[in-house]
Amino acid sequence: MAASVRTFVRSLSRKNAGFSAVLRLSDCRWFSGKAEERSTHFGFETVSETEKASKVYKVFENVAQKYDVMNDAMSLGIHRLWKDALLHVMHPQPGARLLDVAGGTGDIAFRFLEYVRSQQERQQRRAVLLGQTPSWQDVSDRYPDGGGAPESAVVVCDINKEMLKVGRQRADSRGVTTGLSWVVGDAEELPFNDDQFDLYTIAFGIRNVTHIDQALKEALRVLKPGGRFLCLEFSKVTNPVLERLYDVYSFQVIPVLGEVIAGDWKSYQYLVESIRKFPDQEEFKGLMEDSGFFCVQYFNLTGGVVALHSGFKL
Amino acid sequence: MWLRYCPRSILRRRHIELTSSAPFVHQLHTSRADRSHSYYDGLYHGHIHTTPFQKALLAVGSGVAALQDPYRHDMVAVLGETTGHLALVNLRDRMRNDPEGYTILTERPRIRLSTLDLKNMASLPDGSFGREYLRFLEDNNVTPDSRAQVKFVDDEELAYVMLRYREVHDLLHTLLGMPTNMLGEVVVKWFEAAQTGLPMCALGAVLGPLRLNASRLQSLFTSLGPWALRNGRGARCVLNIFYERRWDQNLEDLRQELHIEPPPVTLHSPRKT
Numbered sequence: 001m002a003a004s005v006r007t008f009v010r011s012l013s014r015k016n017a018g019f020s021a022v023l024r025l026s027d028c029r030w031f032s033g034k035a036e037e038r039s040t041h042f043g044f045e046t047v048s049e050t051e052k053a054s055k056v057y058k059v060f061e062n063v064a065q066k067y068d069v070m071n072d073a074m075s076l077g078i079h080r081l082w083k084d085a086l087l088h089v090m091h092p093q094p095g096a097r098l099l100d101v102a103g104g105t106g107d108i109a110f111r112f113l114e115y116v117r118s119q120q121e122r123q124q125r126r127a128v129l130l131g132q133t134p135s136w137q138d139v140s141d142r143y144p145d146g147g148g149a150p151e152s153a154v155v156v157c158d159i160n161k162e163m164l165k166v167g168r169q170r171a172d173s174r175g176v177t178t179g180l181s182w183v184v185g186d187a188e189e190l191p192f193n194d195d196q197f198d199l200y201t202i203a204f205g206i207r208n209v210t211h212i213d214q215a216l217k218e219a220l221r222v223l224k225p226g227g228r229f230l231c232l233e234f235s236k237v238t239n240p241v242l243e244r245l246y247d248v249y250s251f252q253v254i255p256v257l258g259e260v261i262a263g264d265w266k267s268y269q270y271l272v273e274s275i276r277k278f279p280d281q282e283e284f285k286g287l288m289e290d291s292g293f294f295c296v297q298y299f300n301l302t303g304g305v306v307a308l309h310s311g312f313k314l
Numbered sequence: 315m316w317l318r319y320c321p322r323s324i325l326r327r328r329h330i331e332l333t334s335s336a337p338f339v340h341q342l343h344t345s346r347a348d349r350s351h352s353y354y355d356g357l358y359h360g361h362i363h364t365t366p367f368q369k370a371l372l373a374v375g376s377g378v379a380a381l382q383d384p385y386r387h388d389m390v391a392v393l394g395e396t397t398g399h400l401a402l403v404n405l406r407d408r409m410r411n412d413p414e415g416y417t418i419l420t421e422r423p424r425i426r427l428s429t430l431d432l433k434n435m436a437s438l439p440d441g442s443f444g445r446e447y448l449r450f451l452e453d454n455n456v457t458p459d460s461r462a463q464v465k466f467v468d469d470e471e472l473a474y475v476m477l478r479y480r481e482v483h484d485l486l487h488t489l490l491g492m493p494t495n496m497l498g499e500v501v502v503k504w505f506e507a508a509q510t511g512l513p514m515c516a517l518g519a520v521l522g523p524l525r526l527n528a529s530r531l532q533s534l535f536t537s538l539g540p541w542a543l544r545n546g547r548g549a550r551c552v553l554n555i556f557y558e559r560r561w562d563q564n565l566e567d568l569r570q571e572l573h574i575e576p577p578p579v580t581l582h583s584p585r586k587t
Binding site for chain 1 (some may be wrong): 362365367368371372375376378379386388389392465
C-alpha cells in the first residue's frame with residue numbers, strides 16, 4: 001500500500017514539480033505554499049529553494065575545469081588522504097556495486113576500481129599460496145556457459161554535466177574503460193530502481209543538496225538490504241585552536257586561491273560558507289538515523305575538518 | 315520613469331553608468347542580465363570586499379600567475395587593482411582638476427560595442443580618430459568588450475577611473491599607432507607607466523621586454539622606448555579626453571592637442587604581416 005502510494009506521489013511529482021513539496025509523504029507538511037517560496041541558505045545568503053539548485057549548478061559548471069587543481073591547492077593535497085581513508089573504511093570486495101553520487105570528476109570511482117582490483121589479485125595470490133581445492137568460483141568458471149562472479153562496477157552519478165565531462169576525460173586519460181558508467185541524476189531523485197547497490201558514497205557533495213533528508217531517503221531506497229551508506233563531508237572542527245586557524249584560512253586564503261587559480265572568487269566564497277551551514281557530526285548522524293539507517297557512526301579526520309559518516313540499510 | 319521623458323538625442327549621446335549613490339536611477343537603467351544583482355552587497359556591481367591581508371595575497375598570487383601565463387588578462391587586471399590605490403587617487407585628482415576630465419567623472423561614459431555607433435564611425439573620413447580606431451579594431455581582431463570587470467577597488471569613483479583606464483587602453487594603441495603584438499603592447503605599457511604611475515604598468519614595462527627577441531629589443535631601447543617615455547611624461551593625461559565626442563576629429567590634430575609626437579617607427583599589425 002505504502003509503495004503504491006509512493007509511486008503515485010512520485011509520478012505526480014514528476015509531472016508537477018511545484019506541488020511535489022506539498023504531496024511529499026515523508027514531510028506531511030500541508031502548506032499551500034510552493035517550493036519556490038520556501039527559502040534556504042546558499043552560503044550565507046538566503047535564497048529560494050529552486051534558486052539554490054540552479055545557483056549550485058552554475059557554481060560547479062564554472063569550477064569544473066579547475067576542480068581537481070583547486071582541491072589540491074586548497075587542501076594542500078590532503079583531500080587525497082581523506083578519500084583514501086573513505087576507501088579503507090569501505091573495504092570493498094570484488095563483485096561489489098558502488099553508486100558514487102555527486103561523484104563528478106570521479107576521484108572515488110577510480111580509487112574504488114583500483115582497490116577492488118588489488119583485492120582481487122590478493123585473493124588470487126592467496127588461493128594459489130594455500131593450494132586450496134578449487135572454490136565454487138573456479139568450478140563455476142569452468143562450466144561452458146560461463147557463470148563467472150559478478151564484476152565489480154561503479155556508477156558515477158552527478159547532477160552537473162560539466163563535472164561528469166571532466167570525469168570522463170580523466171577516465172580516458174587513465175585508460176579506464178570497463179566497470180565504470182556515468183549517469184546524470186539528482187541525489188534527491190535518483191534514476192535507479194530500489195535495492196540496486198551494495199555501496200553508496202557521497203563525497204563532499206551532500207552539503208550542496210537542497211533537501212538533505214530527501215537525498216538520504218533516496219540513498220536508503222537504492223541500497224540493497226545490508227548495503228552501506230558512506231558520506232565524506234566537511235564538518236565541525238573539535239579543537240578550538242585549530243578551529244580559529246581553519247576559519248582564518250577558509251575565509252582569507254581560499255577565495256584568493258579561487259580568484260588566482262580558477263578566476264572565480266565567488267564560487268569559492270560559496271564553498272567556505274556552505275561548509276559553515278552544514279549540520280555538525282552529531283546532527284548529521286541524527287539525520288541519518290531518522291532516515292532509517294542503522295549502526296550509524298562517524299569518524300573525524302584531520303581533527304574534525306572532515307567527517308566520515310557510515311550507516312547500514314538493514 | 316525618468317528615462318522615458320528624456321529626448322532621444324540625449325539618450326544616444328550620454329551613456330551613463332550610474333552609481334550606487336543614486337539607487338533608484340540605477341535600477342531603472344539596469345540591463346536584463348544585471349537585474350539579478352540589483353542587490354549587490356558591494357559598492358558597485360562586481361565589487362568584492364577584501365581585507366588588506368587578502369589584497370596582499372591577491373597581489374602576490376596574481377603577479378605570479380600573470381608572469382607564468384601572460385595571457386591571463388584577468389590576473390593582470392587583479393594585480394593592477396590591488397596595487398594601484400595611490401596611482402588611482404593621483405589619476406582621479408588629475409581628472410578632477412581638468413574640465414574635460416571632470417565631465418567624464420560626472421557623466422561616466424563607457425566604451426563598449428553596445429555604446430559605439432560603428433556604422434557612423436565607418437563612414438568617417440580616413441585619418442579621423444574614429445575611422446583609425448575602427449581600423450585598429452579590425453586589423454588586430456580585438457573588441458572593446460573584452461576588458462575585465464573591476465572587483466577589488468574599494469572606492470566606487472576610483473573603480474570607475476580604473477575601468478576608464480582599461481577602456482582607454484585600446485584608444486591609446488590608436489593614438490600611439492601601436493599594434494597589439496608583444497612589442498606594441500610593451501611600448502604602450504611604457505607610455506602608460508610614465509603617464510599613470512600604476513605599479514602594474516611599471517611591472518609590465520619591466521618584465522615585458524624579457525619576451526622580445528633581439529631586434530625588437532633594439533628597436534625598443536633605441537627609438538620606441540625613449541619616445542614612449544618622453545611622450546608619457548609630457549602628454550596631457552589621456553584619461554582627461556572625452557573620446558566619445560571626438561570621433562570625427564583628425565588623428566594628427568588630436569595627437570598635437572595631447573602633445574604626442576607621431577611614432578618614430580611604423581609597426582605593422584599581426585594581420586598585415
